[in-house]
Amino acid sequence: MAVTGNDDSVDPAAVGRHRVLFRAVERRRNPKLRRGDITVTDEAAVKRATKAAALGNAMEWYDFGIYSYLAATLGKVFFPSGNDTAQLLSSFATFAVAFLVRPVGGMVLGPLGDRIGRKRILSLTMIMMAVGTFAIGLIPSHAAIGLWAPALLILFRLVQGFSTGGEYGGASTFIAEYAPDKRRGFFGSFLEFGTLAGYVGASGLVVVLTSVLSEDQMLQWGWRVPFLVAAPLGFIGLYLRLKLDETPAFQKLEGGQAAAGDAADTAQTSATGDLGKIFTQYWRPLLLCLALVAAYNITDYMLLSYMPTYLSDELGYGTNRGLLILLIVMVLQMCVISQVGRLSDRFGRKPLLMTGMLGFLLLSVPAFLLIRQGDVVLITAGLLLMGLSLVAMLGTMSAALPAIFPTQVRYGSLSVAYNLSTSVFGGTTPLVITALISAFDTNLMPAYYATAAAAVGVVAVLCMRETANEPLAGSPPSVETEQEATELVRAQSPLPKF
Numbered sequence: 001m002a003v004t005g006n007d008d009s010v011d012p013a014a015v016g017r018h019r020v021l022f023r024a025v026e027r028r029r030n031p032k033l034r035r036g037d038i039t040v041t042d043e044a045a046v047k048r049a050t051k052a053a054a055l056g057n058a059m060e061w062y063d064f065g066i067y068s069y070l071a072a073t074l075g076k077v078f079f080p081s082g083n084d085t086a087q088l089l090s091s092f093a094t095f096a097v098a099f100l101v102r103p104v105g106g107m108v109l110g111p112l113g114d115r116i117g118r119k120r121i122l123s124l125t126m127i128m129m130a131v132g133t134f135a136i137g138l139i140p141s142h143a144a145i146g147l148w149a150p151a152l153l154i155l156f157r158l159v160q161g162f163s164t165g166g167e168y169g170g171a172s173t174f175i176a177e178y179a180p181d182k183r184r185g186f187f188g189s190f191l192e193f194g195t196l197a198g199y200v201g202a203s204g205l206v207v208v209l210t211s212v213l214s215e216d217q218m219l220q221w222g223w224r225v226p227f228l229v230a231a232p233l234g235f236i237g238l239y240l241r242l243k244l245d246e247t248p249a250f251q252k253l254e255g256g257q258a259a260a261g262d263a264a265d266t267a268q269t270s271a272t273g274d275l276g277k278i279f280t281q282y283w284r285p286l287l288l289c290l291a292l293v294a295a296y297n298i299t300d301y302m303l304l305s306y307m308p309t310y311l312s313d314e315l316g317y318g319t320n321r322g323l324l325i326l327l328i329v330m331v332l333q334m335c336v337i338s339q340v341g342r343l344s345d346r347f348g349r350k351p352l353l354m355t356g357m358l359g360f361l362l363l364s365v366p367a368f369l370l371i372r373q374g375d376v377v378l379i380t381a382g383l384l385l386m387g388l389s390l391v392a393m394l395g396t397m398s399a400a401l402p403a404i405f406p407t408q409v410r411y412g413s414l415s416v417a418y419n420l421s422t423s424v425f426g427g428t429t430p431l432v433i434t435a436l437i438s439a440f441d442t443n444l445m446p447a448y449y450a451t452a453a454a455a456v457g458v459v460a461v462l463c464m465r466e467t468a469n470e471p472l473a474g475s476p477p478s479v480e481t482e483q484e485a486t487e488l489v490r491a492q493s494p495l496p497k498f
Helices: 012-017 019-029 043-069 071-078 084-116 118-136 148-164 167-178 181-212 215-222 224-228 230-242 248-252 264-281 283-314 319-347 349-371 376-400 407-426 429-440 445-463 482-491
Strands: none
Touching: 043 071, 043 084, 043 118, 043 167, 043 181, 043 224, 043 230, 043 283, 071 084, 071 148, 071 215, 071 283, 084 118, 084 148, 084 167, 084 264, 084 407, 084 429, 118 148, 118 167, 118 224, 118 230, 148 167, 167 181, 167 248, 167 376, 167 407, 181 215, 181 224, 181 319, 181 376, 215 224, 224 230, 264 283, 264 407, 283 319, 283 349, 283 376, 283 407, 283 429, 283 445, 319 349, 319 376, 349 376, 349 445, 429 445
């Protein structure tokens, strides 16, 4: 037998000489499914898992939305300077700091999620995010404690970044492993519904505060309110997550339930070994995931995080008016995102992702040409062009990314790839665009940046495998009814023909 590398390819001549032997080997490697192997999902449990994961994601993006929308105010509170651009750059640099530690959080928390369970790590990330966000709302200003103010801000941003490193990978894994194969796109879309809900909650609260309070009141205490709201949201999310059982796919892993009871030091050692395995054995899917997330996050952060600042600082548009327009666009996205998830189940992940990538590739420059006209109708039209392109990705990505990796390393691999890419490309987007506009003296730089990102995304989508309606790699099929499970078993043993 001539086996080459780890790809299990064999010499066809050897197969011809030993057909019986190779059939026996194939049966051992891929045994027929038994009824007990197939997971029949409980729809009520799937909905509870989806709600718990989506609320955590909403909490995460509520925080990042608040920071983005209050960037100018926070710059004045924590980075006093006579130069508005310097304040804004300092504020966005602190925004980016949280992303520098995200890969560390992903490398620590992700493999632990594969080792001791998704539920435990997702509960931990929820606690850390709530504490970090609440603490920012309590930090005294630079005028009160000097350099300690920005130092504490950076510290708690690091806490948030570390916790976020284990959030998206775990939440998307959690939903993907609970959902039935034929509806994974639909349930996965609610994770990004949570993303939009977080942004909508953040922008809506900022609009209300800036409308009711004066600029001095916002600088004195108003900016603290959105951060302090994080505490009750965090407790609600933690309560929902603690009520859930571990995912069926994790429970069916060989030794999975036993591993969940290991001591912390043993788990840490094993998780470190798993991290090495991710980089050495799964580098190809890791690179694919990095490229997809880079393209998706640049366009996401550019539209949902940076756009209000662009409208106010680059075009001189009123902050509240810009936020209200973006708020309308995000609410429209929330209305259609679950339907996008359904479409990805019906037509596949690749067609929907390609639609979104091509939308940004072809429409970014025309959209920004409309936006910079300054007319409310044209701004809305430009944002809608990009918003519809983004929602095609938002409604599909959370089902597509977990399917790239097998169950035993899914949480860790996805956390590592997602956070590395987000740190380098996503979180730095506002800072990079602001610097590029200053360097090249053109407010079309966001469009060029999004176009370049989309070009990378198109290539990545072409390279990925279609996974809609298929079992997750490393897990048995997951179906909605006993009848589906029975039909799957029967399909392996068709009736003999006479």
